[in-house]
Amino acid sequence: MRIGFEIHVQLRTESKLFCTCSTRYWEAGPNTHVCPVCLGLPGAKPLPVNEEAVKKALMVALALGMEVKDEVVFLRKHYFYPDLPSGYQRTSTPIAVNGRLGKVRIREIHIEEDPGRYELRSGLVDFNRSGVTLVEIVTEPDMESIEEAEEFLETLHQLLTYLDIVLNPSVVFRVDANISLEGGERVEVKNINSIEGVKRALKYEVLRQKRLLAMGKKVERETRHWDEARGVTVSLRTKETEEDYRYMPDPDIPPLKVTGEMVEEVRRSLPELPWERERRYVETFSIDPSTAHALIKEKELADFFEEHVQEISPKFWADFLSDRLRGELNYRGIRFSDVKDKKDGIFLVARAWHDGRITKEVAVELLRDLLDGKVEDVERAIQEAAAGVDEEKVVEEVLRDLPEVVEDYRKGKKNALNRLVGEVMKRTRGRANARRVKEILLRRLGG
Ligand SMILES: [Zn+2]
DSSP states (O other): OEEEEEEEEEBOOSBOSSSOOBSOGGGSOTTOSOOTTTTTOTTOOOOSOOHHHHHHHHHHHHHTTOEEOSEEOEEEEEOOOTTOTTSEEEEESOSEEEEEETTEEEEEEEEEEOOOEEOTTTOOEEOTTTTOEEEEEEEOSOBOSHHHHHHHHHHHHHHHHHHTOBSOTTOOOEEEEEEEOTTSOOEEEEEEOSHHHHHHHHHHHHHHHHHHHHTTOOOOOEEEEEETTTTEEEEEEESOOGGGGOOEEOTTSOOEEOOHHHHHHHHHHOOOOHHHHHHHHHHHHOOOHHHHHHHHTSHHHHHHHHHHTTTSOHHHHHHIIIIIIHHHHHHHTOOGGGGGGGHHHHHHHHHHHHTTSSOHHHHHHHHHHHHTTOOSOHHHHHHHHHHSOOHHHHHHHHHHHOHHHHHHHHTTOTHHHHHHHHHHHHHTTTOSOHHHHHHHHHHHTTO
16 A cells, blocks of 8 residues: 655745735635735736745745755646636745655645635635645655554644644645555545544545455546545546646746745744654653653643743653643543643642642542533642541541551551551542551551
């Protein structure tokens, strides 16, 4: 099995690629962020390429370790669809080539204009999105399983978040996936909007193609559409070639010169990349590599770690976030960004556990209640939990109720102390602090 991707990312710029219209297409009524240029009206004269867009695309290129081209030409790619009134989409020659992300080679990246949005059912078109800058990332077909493909997309998603260049956080990228099985032709599935969608589309395609091959039929080279609602792919067209698009240089757009100074300026402006941050955590805070790796997966979680790392043991804090918190988030199928309004409470719970004010069991219970919206005032809940157990009293009861264990202890049976501690923990349903219970017991039993 061979899988490759073409990934489209909307770049965050103030204005569109060739005009001054706002890029925030989703915030306004349909067809309000438009002008003759991005509507593709005849005779409209586009502005030179948006420099901010070029810089953001270069950030992607450098983060992927690519060779930047010094001249980029804009081409017209012709096709007919209601979202494209001019009849062509402006797309650049590669701005950079030969990169890598993990084991996957990146063939090239381009800049292009996003078309408008056409609603197939209603027949309505909204051109607010038309002319927004896309960077297209083209990989080699280097992924050999759906798991590898998913891991690649997760890593790319993470990288794009760290670069902080994505226009609309609710649609980080749109993916065209190509897949070929042994003995079959390459099939491309267009326009999938999420990693989960890619996974489902690929699974569907593997089954469909395997079935065809098993019946002795051919898997033809074709382009298919992913129907998210029905969970199937549907044939769009077969035997499409590059010539069909009749690419030609756009006479309105002068070639873009990318100078060495420009590349260096962008290189200096690059933020810390995920793998650099991971290494820093291991070196600076002595966190083990797997914990650091889990911690940096979501940038906002890593930022939260750094916000409090001076107030708590870094190792404890890292474990709490990467293990406890992420476990609870995964269980609920959400990300840290979905609960970041609760982050003050999350830190209070971690610190109370760290300081021994509450037990691990109480901390976990509080964390769950907090995430599920069952606790309003976290500090009060911590105080109540901390004050709720009279450890002295429970120890006294246990000593009274289990004289034979006390006797065993006095005879020198080491295990007896653990049994007493265990009994106190059981009676307090885990709310007591085991270390303190042990201290109380030792004091009462005379050392
Ligand atoms: Zn415009």
